[in-house]
Amino acid sequence: MSKFQFPESIASRPVYGTLEPRPGKAHLMIADAEGAEAILDLAAQDAGLMAKTHIIYIPKGTDFAEALRALEPAQFYEGPSYAASVQRIRKVLGDAHMGLQVYLAGTEGLMGQAMNEAVSAGIPASAIQTEHRGSIARRMQCVHCKGITEDVTTDPFVCSHCGLNLFVRDHYSRRLAAFQGVCIDAEDPGNVPAPVELYK
Amino acid sequence: MSAAPQKAKAGAEKIAVTVSAVVPLNDLVTRFEFTRTDGADFPPFSAGAHTVVEMRDGDRTRLNPYSLMSDPADRSIYAISVRRDDQGRGGSLFMHTNVKVGDQMTLTYPVNLFPLDLRAKKHVFFAGGIGITPFKAMIAQLEQSNGNWELHYACRTPALGTYADELAEKYANKVHIYYDDQSQAIPLEDLLDGQPLGTHIYVCGPAGMIDWVHATATAHGWPSENVHSEEFLAPQPGKPFEVRLCQSDITIQVGEHESLLEAMERCGVDAPFLCRGGACGQCETDVVEADGEFVHRDHWLDDEDHASGKKIMPCVSRFIGKTLVLDR
Amino acid sequence: MTIQFNNETFRDDYSFRNSDWAIKRFPFPFHEDSYMYSVNMEQHRGGPEGSVYEKRFDVDEHYLSEMRDRALVLADDPLRCQSLPHMTLAGWDTLELIMVSKSEDYPDLFELHRDGNRWRWVNKPMGIDQTFTFLDETTLPCGPLEYITRQTQGDFAVLDQRDEMLWMDAGMVTTQADWSLDFDIGMNFFEWHAPVPLAHEMGIFKRALKFLLNVQQGAPARRLNWTMTVNPLLDTSPENYHKWGIQKTTLTPENIGAKQHLRVELQTFFRLPRSNALLFPIRCYLIAFQDIVTVPKWGRRLHRVVRDLPEELATYKGFIANRPMMLDYLGQYDDGLPTSPGVWPDLGTEPPLQK
Numbered sequence: 001m002s003k004f005q006f007p008e009s010i011a012s013r014p015v016y017g018t019l020e021p022r023p024g025k026a027h028l029m030i031a032d033a034e035g036a037e038a039i040l041d042l043a044a045q046d047a048g049l050m051a052k053t054h055i056i057y058i059p060k061g062t063d064f065a066e067a068l069r070a071l072e073p074a075q076f077y078e079g080p081s082y083a084a085s086v087q088r089i090r091k092v093l094g095d096a097h098m099g100l101q102v103y104l105a106g107t108e109g110l111m112g113q114a115m116n117e118a119v120s121a122g123i124p125a126s127a128i129q130t131e132h133r134g135s136i137a138r139r140m141q142c143v144h145c146k147g148i149t150e151d152v153t154t155d156p157f158v159c160s161h162c163g164l165n166l167f168v169r170d171h172y173s174r175r176l177a178a179f180q181g182v183c184i185d186a187e188d189p190g191n192v193p194a195p196v197e198l199y200k
Numbered sequence: 201m202s203a204a205p206q207k208a209k210a211g212a213e214k215i216a217v218t219v220s221a222v223v224p225l226n227d228l229v230t231r232f233e234f235t236r237t238d239g240a241d242f243p244p245f246s247a248g249a250h251t252v253v254e255m256r257d258g259d260r261t262r263l264n265p266y267s268l269m270s271d272p273a274d275r276s277i278y279a280i281s282v283r284r285d286d287q288g289r290g291g292s293l294f295m296h297t298n299v300k301v302g303d304q305m306t307l308t309y310p311v312n313l314f315p316l317d318l319r320a321k322k323h324v325f326f327a328g329g330i331g332i333t334p335f336k337a338m339i340a341q342l343e344q345s346n347g348n349w350e351l352h353y354a355c356r357t358p359a360l361g362t363y364a365d366e367l368a369e370k371y372a373n374k375v376h377i378y379y380d381d382q383s384q385a386i387p388l389e390d391l392l393d394g395q396p397l398g399t400h401i402y403v404c405g406p407a408g409m410i411d412w413v414h415a416t417a418t419a420h421g422w423p424s425e426n427v428h429s430e431e432f433l434a435p436q437p438g439k440p441f442e443v444r445l446c447q448s449d450i451t452i453q454v455g456e457h458e459s460l461l462e463a464m465e466r467c468g469v470d471a472p473f474l475c476r477g478g479a480c481g482q483c484e485t486d487v488v489e490a491d492g493e494f495v496h497r498d499h500w501l502d503d504e505d506h507a508s509g510k511k512i513m514p515c516v517s518r519f520i521g522k523t524l525v526l527d528r
Numbered sequence: 529m530t531i532q533f534n535n536e537t538f539r540d541d542y543s544f545r546n547s548d549w550a551i552k553r554f555p556f557p558f559h560e561d562s563y564m565y566s567v568n569m570e571q572h573r574g575g576p577e578g579s580v581y582e583k584r585f586d587v588d589e590h591y592l593s594e595m596r597d598r599a600l601v602l603a604d605d606p607l608r609c610q611s612l613p614h615m616t617l618a619g620w621d622t623l624e625l626i627m628v629s630k631s632e633d634y635p636d637l638f639e640l641h642r643d644g645n646r647w648r649w650v651n652k653p654m655g656i657d658q659t660f661t662f663l664d665e666t667t668l669p670c671g672p673l674e675y676i677t678r679q680t681q682g683d684f685a686v687l688d689q690r691d692e693m694l695w696m697d698a699g700m701v702t703t704q705a706d707w708s709l710d711f712d713i714g715m716n717f718f719e720w721h722a723p724v725p726l727a728h729e730m731g732i733f734k735r736a737l738k739f740l741l742n743v744q745q746g747a748p749a750r751r752l753n754w755t756m757t758v759n760p761l762l763d764t765s766p767e768n769y770h771k772w773g774i775q776k777t778t779l780t781p782e783n784i785g786a787k788q789h790l791r792v793e794l795q796t797f798f799r800l801p802r803s804n805a806l807l808f809p810i811r812c813y814l815i816a817f818q819d820i821v822t823v824p825k826w827g828r829r830l831h832r833v834v835r836d837l838p839e840e841l842a843t844y845k846g847f848i849a850n851r852p853m854m855l856d857y858l859g860q861y862d863d864g865l866p867t868s869p870g871v872w873p874d875l876g877t878e879p880p881l882q883k
């Protein structure tokens with residue numbers, strides 16, 4: 001099972017739900033890796049949904065693409081990475097009309113970045129559905145150098161840009177689609193605890 | 201911190217004004233323009249704001265909210281347009297029959313419960329009848345900032361289309377008028393489906409129209425954050441009732457034609473308020489004890505609050521029964 | 529009175545000092561001998577003459593030095609001032625409010641001449657004389673929010689109001705108590721306060737939000753908040769925490785009186801008329817422990833507050849490690865006598881230290 005129960009946390013930390021079909025003439029689904037399973041579950045709830053749906057999917061080494069294609073969505077795109085897909089996402093949102101339903105599924109990094117695009121296009125965050133599946137890795141921003149480190153799985157971790165040792169906060173910015181990383185040894189330089197796997 | 205403790209006064213800050221123009225627009229609607237009695241400029245306001253007009257009607261003080269419909273960029277006047285309601289509680293009738301150029305009146309500072317969402321990529325306005333007034337100010341504000349807007353305005357007849365000709369002439373490509381007597385109707389479903397992402401819609405008019413726009417938008421997949429409405433309720437008459445105010449330690453009678461809030465004010469109780477129309481939440485009051493039925497009419501409390509019997513909005517809601525004790 | 533502006537620094541050699549005048553008017557935040565969160569709002573309509581509450585935007589002896597420090601921070605990190613695209617009108621509102629207030633409250637220092645939308649602004653202490661067109665960004669050297677807040681002490685958060693919620697959508701933040709505008713911009717009221725312990729559970733933020741949503745035009749409000757800072761460092765930003773955090777470890781019993789500062793925020797709230805946004809200025813006042821204890825009442829009270837503060841709060845405010853040393857120092861100035869209620873120094877009526 002690809003579902004993970006995140007521990008309860010502070011008010012800025014995103015809370016994910018379970019995708020459900022909503023009324024609308026057009027539907028956009030963006031997912032990565034095991035997020036495909038959430039879309040398969042969603043499609044099973046409403047036989048008419050896929051005829052109005054555009055799926056943008058980033059497999060990240062998984063093999064769900066064929067199963068998604070078999071749903072026969074109106075449009076299907078398989079992208080090699082989020083970065084490669086983002087121009088297409090922007091074009092789809094730019095052409096869309098109010099009433100478009102957006103569904104995001106998969107890792108926090110994917111959902112956060114795609115949500116940011118949808119919000120910038122004019123859909124309120126609360127109207128965008130999300131469902132977490134798969135990796136619990138986090139997308140972290142170093143508050144000091146502003147660099148983003150993708151797929152962080154330990155606390156503390158080393159900023160991939162400036163090399164500082166950062167601890168993982170639950171404070172989250174939707175605009176940056178990232179959690180905040182803060183220097184852990186500022187008051188005692190060199191005293192860095194051994195990294196521990198997240199949620200362990 | 202108690203650096204200089206001051207008790208907050210009920211209602212917004214007040215401005216003394218002089219009536220500078222009374223302009224009948226049609227059989228039902230008249231525009232009233234005000235200048236400041238002290239000769240200064242009015243405070244700037246944001247489109248969608250209302251002011252509460254204080255009317256001295258004999259020994260009775262009437263307080264009615266009206267949308268500011270003048271150009272927010274013009275600080276020399278404030279203007280409101282008032283539709284005469286012969287069956288109403290008398291505020292609009294007082295304005296129509298008693299208020300003359302040169303009269304001294306009191307307005308409150310602007311309060312905005314119906315603001316533009318300035319993030320919107322496009323603003324679409326739906327007006328019904330006198331509901332056109334806040335959109336007059338919104339259009340003026342958006343024209344100044346090159347905003348993207350359009351108006352769909354339903355009126356009963358051409359003769360009663362307040363500002364309809366003026367708007368249609370000035371903004372021919374953006375203003376669409378629909379006359380009931382010519383069986384014209386706003387094509388709401390088509391309009392909703394065609395809007396680009398980031399569009400916000402605003403509706404002001406009769407309750408039925410507001411409900412229709414909200415329900416249709418929801419059915420077409422619109423997020424509630426993108427649908428804005430404003431409806432001021434006038435307090436409705438009802439059977440007189442008695443209320444015990446435990447903080448003030450008095451028992452008061454609410455008459456048939458006055459609201460609970462007005463009865464408190466008449467008895468010298470300084471109760472908080474802003475909109476006096478069930479929308480702003482300022483006058484929310486805790487119920488200490490009740491034996492009877494509430495007649496909730498506000499838009500502020502949710503269904504759960506209404507059912508709980510623990511809260512009441514005295515500006516528009518009433519009570520039928522034996523005992524009511526409020527924490528005021 | 530004419531203000532004598534100090535020439536001082538808030539970094540490196542830390543030459544910041546409070547004059548006797550500044551000490552006596554310091555906004556001491558504790559009205560009793562203990563502290564717990566509260567919404568503690570009151571109207572912002574003046575206060576006793578000479579107090580920091582008297583004017584809408586207080587100008588004091590640190591004005592020019594604080595503005596120099598802000599310019600240094602912005603040169604180093606321009607992301608400290610940001611405004612989402614829909615907040616430009618609120619920026620003009622802010623500029624108008626501050627220019628009108630300062631020119632009315634300090635006519636000897638600031639002048640505003642308005643001819644329609646043609647405005648001339650004179651800031652004598654900073655040597656600025658600018659003519660521009662109100663609501664036309666092309667006539668100012670930078671955006672209206674940045675322009676005016678480069679000339680006004682304190683941080684500024686500009687909050688958009690939508691859907692019964694406040695959104696942190698613009699700001700100028702260079703003297704902050706360890707929060708990042710760049711990270712928090714776009715968040716709602718509960719989200720940007722998310723890291724604060726205890727207060728959510730106490731319902732503080734729900735009540736505060738309800739109050740703030742109803743702050744109306746012409747009726748501003750204010751409250752105080754406080755924390756602790758080692759050295760008079762204005763820019764205690766998360767961005768630079770890896771640089772300044774180490775300073776917390778430099779306290780010794782010998783230098784604590786001079787180095788340890790109480791940091792008080794005078795927070796005010798103004799409804800902005802044209803945008804319907806809420807302006808949230810956060811003005812920072814710093815005072816060294818050795819200066820606080822020259823007021824006997826404040827010395828007694830600060831000792832008791834620091835001593836009895838719940839551990840979560842001492843941790844959140846960043847001084848849990850230094851609390852024992854702070855108590856050793858402050859204990860010398862607490863003789864156990866009762867203190868008069870309220871925040872004022874009461875120098876004429878409170879007894880001198882009895883030990």
